[in-house]
Amino acid sequence: MSRPRSTTEGRLTQIVLIVLALAFLGVFLLLPLIVVFSEALKQGLGPFLDAVHTPDALAAIKLTLLIAAISVPLNMVFGVAASWAITKFHFPGKSLLITLIDLPFSVSPVVSGLIFVLLFGAQGWFGPWLAAHDLKIIFAVPGIVLATVFITFPFVARELIPLMMEQGKDDEEAAVSLGANGWQVFRHVTLPNIRWGLLYGVLLCNARAMGEFGAVSVVSGHIRGLTNTMPLHVEILYNEYDFVGAFAVASLLALLALVTLVAKTILEWRFDLHHTGAGH
């Protein structure tokens, strides 16, 4: 230990604290993760694969990928635009804007679904009009997309704003002084500076988009093969006591979480995106 004895604890105290912390993390974080895979493979690989291969499961996987493929790019474009406006310009009301962008983080997922039911549901404001035109948003894919976009709204902006704030606008101003137009500045100066932060934000946004449960549950209608995402499918199987099936699909989502964590960790190590962001 290079720390002098006067400002650190004795080795024994250290070991006790480390063991306590690891025990806590082991029981509360690691064990749940292990139990997912263990339950999924309880009856061997065959039943696991069968459970994943049912038409309903495959439909749920497809839908989940579709939802993410729509909502993540939307929020990515928004996140970049918002960060550009907020970090490259000075205007009044900026901190209010940042607070509003963060708003979806502080709304219960269930409420996030409810607001779209109130707008587009059968008894909602636009319900009658939608019915008259034979359009369906709630209990259909558009509703799921809307709820997911709402839930994942702040992710990209939240990563980019502090990063771009720190980088300042010297580079961009230099580029403009050299005659670059707006798109060139963004493409050749800003984007290379923020790409890893952007990737990081997209990664977290994607994990949440694929895994969202509460909001999607409210707007989906749980129609098998049609409006069931993977997390919803897990719930249905679980409630039908098909535990192997439920945990099999859940293990796919857990795998996604692990991949996200690994990628996130690599990004943090390699690009020193020191991350303080509590609030996802």
Add this chain to the structure above:
Amino acid sequence: MSRTLSRAKSWRQPSVLPGFGLTFGVTLAWLTLIVLVPLASIFIRSAGMGWSEFVAVGFSDRALAAYRVSFGTAAAAGLVNAVSGLLVAWVLVRYAFPGKRVISALVDLPFALPTAVAGIALTALYAPTGWLGQFLEPLGLKVAFTPVGIVVALVFIGLPFVVRSVEPVLADLGRDVEEAAATLGATRLQTFRRVIVPAIAPALLTGFALAFARGVGEYGSVIFIAGNMPGKTEIAPLLIVTQLEQYAYAGATAIATVMMLASFLILLVINLIQAASRRRMGA
């Protein structure tokens, strides 16, 4: 050109960089469409309800019980996390041990793992026949399908908020401050209590509040392990869903409004705490 003219009229400070109109426009439009209008709908609905109806459905006995469960368990979980999160952050920042980086990455698991997956996993662990439940049951400790189970789920969900709030502050806390305390004759415990804890208290409080706010609204990880007995283990978000399934839109809206106001209040308190500590400590 009209450049000087538009600059003079502009409400923002002039900048040589282009794209403000486009990006600000996109931001505001998207924010309004996706967030503000939908959120406003809930308040407008509530306002249209009339006070007595709002109170009747928003503060019915069942709703009150649900608030009690949601806020009570979230507060309990927040407290557990304040202590254990501080411990984890401390160990991660201060000590060297093998596998530290993996452990550090694991802390973010609750951010990445879908809540429904967490929910069924925790239930499988703590059910009376589960991996842990089978040992706890004979001790008279029922976890799954009791409020304790809800707390366990919320501890899982909330832990990273505390760890990630405290970690950077703990890392920034200069070693010289602790050395100063030592030269002045303070014991290690006195230094911890009187120098370290006050310095990280705002961050700890922020982490607690974030975990609490998240816990109050949490749904996916809780409903599997909660048992969902009205009045006992029924959380407010579940009550909203139940009301919706019964097409009781007014009830769902009123409960949602109460919860949202509560979480905005929490958000406000967090910001006030942070602003106050920034002012005082000049951080």
Add this chain to the structure above:
Amino acid sequence: MIRVQNVTKRFGDFAALHGIDLEVRPGEFIALLGPSGSGKTTLLRIIAGLEFQDSGQVLFSGEDVSDRKVADRHVGFVFQHYALFRHMTVADNVAFGLTVRKRRDRPSRAAIAARAEELLRLVQLDGLGDRYPAQLSGGQRQRVALARALAIEPRLLLLDEPFGALDAKVRKDLRRWLRELHKQMGLTSVFVTHDQEEALELADRVVVMNNGVIEQVGTPEEIYMHPATPFVSHFVGETNRIPAGPASGGARDEVHFRPHDVEVVREGGEALLVDNVFRKGGAWRVEGALAEGGLIVEIDIDVAQPRPNPGETVLIRPVRSRVFNANPEGAQP
């Protein structure tokens, strides 16, 4: 009397201190002067008990305190960046050392408050006790740190780069003030600095350190006028270095002389081709190259004398110089 005996300290492969011997007499004001990495801060921290030597002893009044924890050594330590407790008021900062005492040694609440007030008056911060450190200027924080260290009535005051984080003007004022305070309180003090001017102005004796060893200990006068090693000669004050005698492949001695220890002569001196001349205080600072060997030399000549012009050649002769033998500057034998 503080005595450091044969202290050695390594950080991994890096030898921070190598066989250090030092005596600090009661009431003395000592400067540890050296470049960064010279080991001066490590030595200070070892005396304080913030760091522990690998071998050797630290003695306070003849008693070996090598195994005593910092909290038991009763030394006042002023940190480079002050290390004030940001969440405490200035008064609470100053009182901290008294409030953490064991109950039977702890003064009453009122006595502690009175003592804090007294110390704040001593450092000329009376009335600011209710402020937080963030609300003070750098110089004020520095004095709070000092008051806090003095509160425990230390037998030794240690200061790590006490003026390092301050701007030039404040630094000068504070220096004078600290000198006065030291005299007035009769404390034994050791401070670390990399600023020779600071060391020469403040200290009774200066300890020049380099690469983990002490190069020379002496009064500021001795250090400046009679540097014991080429390093001291070069590090303290300005020095011209020219090789002595003919170049002959092997070891070559060096002649060191200060810019002001030079006179301009009519004949018999070294020819200096003047390159640049400017006014520096009461002298012309002349920069040029020696005609023989082309080495760059700086000299000061009195402004009463005619100002040489660039392009001219003047003949110069050192009036006082020292000859050091061959080792490359700063290297240890």
